[in-house]
Amino acid sequence: MDGSRVSRPPPPVQLRGVTYAFGSGALARPVLRDVELAVAPGEIVLLTGPSGSGKTTLLTLIGALRAMQQGSAQVLGQELAGASEAQRVALRRRIGFIFQQHNLLGFLSARQNVAMALELDRTTSEAERLERADAILAQVGLGDRGESRPDQLSGGQRQRVAVARALAGNPGLILADEPTAALDRQSGGEVVRLLRDLARQRGVPILLVTHDPRILDIADRIVAMEDGRIVPASQAEPVRAG
Numbered sequence: 419m420d421g422s423r424v425s426r427p428p429p430p431v432q433l434r435g436v437t438y439a440f441g442s443g444a445l446a447r448p449v450l451r452d453v454e455l456a457v458a459p460g461e462i463v464l465l466t467g468p469s470g471s472g473k474t475t476l477l478t479l480i481g482a483l484r485a486m487q488q489g490s491a492q493v494l495g496q497e498l499a500g501a502s503e504a505q506r507v508a509l510r511r512r513i514g515f516i517f518q519q520h521n522l523l524g525f526l527s528a529r530q531n532v533a534m535a536l537e538l539d540r541t542t543s544e545a546e547r548l549e550r551a552d553a554i555l556a557q558v559g560l561g562d563r564g565e566s567r568p569d570q571l572s573g574g575q576r577q578r579v580a581v582a583r584a585l586a587g588n589p590g591l592i593l594a595d596e597p598t599a600a601l602d603r604q605s606g607g608e609v610v611r612l613l614r615d616l617a618r619q620r621g622v623p624i625l626l627v628t629h630d631p632r633i634l635d636i637a638d639r640i641v642a643m644e645d646g647r648i649v650p651a652s653q654a655e656p657v658r659a660g
């Protein structure tokens with residue numbers, strides 16, 4: 419048998435020649451230049467680099483939060499170059515997002531915030547969604563705080579609710595943008611270790627943008643960006659411990 423014809427599933431994220439600019443014409447300002455990056459199944463990749471190097475722009479392209487301009491981005495089997503808005507919306511529903519600020523709704527309880535992520539699943543009742551939310555809140559150590567609103571929780575607890583919400587819909591990929599930026603050292607470390615452990619159990623890959631040198635040890639691989647390009651590890655500026 420010809421082994422070369424056995425088809426492997428494509429990696430969850432495969433970028434080729436991704437180039438992106440803000441503005442147009444003479445005012446066009448390139449922020450991503452020919453980016454090549456792959457994330458393997460279950461892999462935890464940290465994306466670091468100086469402010470303005472293009473990390474967040476890259477993450478929002480992969481998350482189908484903005485339209486591609488040049489190059490190819492295959493994410494969970496969807497090619498994003500030329501994808502329609504409907505295809506991008508459908509892909510976003512298969513990705514768990516975690517942002518710097520927790521982005522929880524202040525007037526909803528923790529369990530309602532998590533259950534909301536399941537609302538797109540029309541096969542489940544509200545009661546079932548809340549039950550699933552309670553189960554995942556227990557996994558992030560907040561089994562007894564389901565009725566608390568975000569303003570009744572600490573920063574670290576809020577971010578753990580955000581982790582629960584991101585995982586609740588069984589995503590195929592987690593994208594996180596500076597998830598520890600608003601947290602102190604201890605709670606930041608706890609949140610990302612929890613995220614890593616839960617993602618590992620489920621085999622979900624993570625791409626996480628961070629400036630935080632204290633959490634680099636959670637990564638399977640660290641990728642550095644400079645001036646819109648991925649730089650080989652040997653050329654990357656050393657990340658200084660804060």
Ligand SMILES: Nc1ncnc2c1ncn2[C@@H]1O[C@H](COP(=O)(O)OP(=O)(O)OP(=O)(O)O)[C@@H](O)[C@H]1O
Binds near residue numbers: 467470472473474
């Ligand atoms: N909506 C926008 N319009 C115009 N320029 C933008 C826009 N968003 C970002 N930029 C610019 O694109 C460049 C890359 O920004 P980006 O946020 O991707 O960098 P970053 O590496 O994530 O930075 P940081 O670590 O500070 O968040 C920056 O120079 C930024 O000013």
